[in-house]
Amino acid sequence: MIIKVREIPLIILYFEALLRRLPRESSLRSKTKIEENLLKAWAGYHGECKVDRQLSTIDNQHMLVLNDLCIPMVESFFQIDTLILTRNFILILEIKNIAGSMECGTQFEQFSRTLNGEVTGFPNPLSQANRYKIHLTQWLQKKNLPIIPIEFLVVFTNSSSLISTSSQCKDTLGRAIRIENLVAKFLTIQHSCSNPNSILEMKEIKKIANSLMKEHAPYSKFKQQHKGIIPGVRCTRCDRFNMVRNMRSWYCPDCGEFDRNAHQQAIYDYLLLVSPIITNKQAREFLGVESSRVAYLLLNNMNLTSQGKGKGRIYSLPKNFTHQ
Numbered sequence: 001m002i003i004k005v006r007e008i009p010l011i012i013l014y015f016e017a018l019l020r021r022l023p024r025e026s027s028l029r030s031k032t033k034i035e036e037n038l039l040k041a042w043a044g045y046h047g048e049c050k051v052d053r054q055l056s057t058i059d060n061q062h063m064l065v066l067n068d069l070c071i072p073m074v075e076s077f078f079q080i081d082t083l084i085l086t087r088n089f090i091l092i093l094e095i096k097n098i099a100g101s102m103e104c105g106t107q108f109e110q111f112s113r114t115l116n117g118e119v120t121g122f123p124n125p126l127s128q129a130n131r132y133k134i135h136l137t138q139w140l141q142k143k144n145l146p147i148i149p150i151e152f153l154v155v156f157t158n159s160s161s162l163i164s165t166s167s168q169c170k171d172t173l174g175r176a177i178r179i180e181n182l183v184a185k186f187l188t189i190q191h192s193c194s195n196p197n198s199i200l201e202m203k204e205i206k207k208i209a210n211s212l213m214k215e216h217a218p219y220s221k222f223k224q225q226h227k228g229i230i231p232g233v234r235c236t237r238c239d240r241f242n243m244v245r246n247m248r249s250w251y252c253p254d255c256g257e258f259d260r261n262a263h264q265q266a267i268y269d270y271l272l273l274v275s276p277i278i279t280n281k282q283a284r285e286f287l288g289v290e291s292s293r294v295a296y297l298l299l300n301n302m303n304l305t306s307q308g309k310g311k312g313r314i315y316s317l318p319k320n321f322t323h324q
Contacts, residue, residue: 145211
């Protein structure tokens with residue numbers, strides 16, 4: 001059972017908003033490598049979706065799955081691509097969609113990728129997953145929740161990836177796997193953890209899942225841009241930022257397009273790129289409308305979280321924002 005479904009990552013929506021709102025001649029386009037980072041983010045997401053399809057073939061009615069879980073810590077957070085809860089064990093999946101030849105678990109726990117003759121170093125995903133295991137154990141203890149064996153795997157989803165590990169690093173052997181071996185590896189772990197003395201009731205597993213969901217708080221990995229962002233409502237036909245409010249709709253004087261909801265993308269772009277919150281006044285300035293009443297109606301009819309009253313009312317993205 002999927003308790004937390006996988007959504008399109010916020011970082012993808014951020015990069016797409018940047019491409020919409022930055023002028024083509026802006027130096028930020030090249031400095032921040034927007035197109036390159038967007039492609040990497042999409043590749044990672046598609047790799048995670050491949051894992052979801054593999055997990056959907058497992059026949060285990062007592063298995064709960066939480067995707068893209070981000071749990072705050074004292075001054076940081078830990079983020080798990082996929083967390084699987086069962087009555088006997090918990091499994092952390094760190095998912096990588098990387099092409100080339102990977103070598104992990106070598107001396108000093110380094111991780112490297114060789115592609116087209118070029119060797120590149122990466123953070124060791126096995127060390128990352130093990131660190132998440134430690135954090136999750138500490139979190140369960142802090143919440144006085146039952147603790148059962150916690151395992152972790154690094155799953156490589158790219159069909160062209162080749163994986164090798166040092167024979168001296170026995171702990172890494174079997175923890176770095178290709179996606180086609182995921183189901184078999186899961187069943188192996190399930191068999192090895194079938195200790196009747198460490199079986200939790202289903203209500204206890206659901207309690208852990210619900211506690212994790214309450215703690216989940218998406219972490220923004222990007223810095224919001226305050227300069228160079230094009231304001232205004234973008235025409236959904238000709239892509240110009242010239243739409244004006246006309247007869248309860250938005251009208252483009254350049255191509256004649258009408259669109260009642262064209263303002264929504266502009267508000268989402270503002271919250272992704274300029275500030276995590278927006279007021280009525282800021283919305284009017286960014287959209288180019290004069291009426292505070294109109295701005296109020298536009299904001300309140302959107303999928304936004306709001307707090308406060310009157311002029312102090314502020315709006316922000318909902319917790320699980322998925323708008324494209």
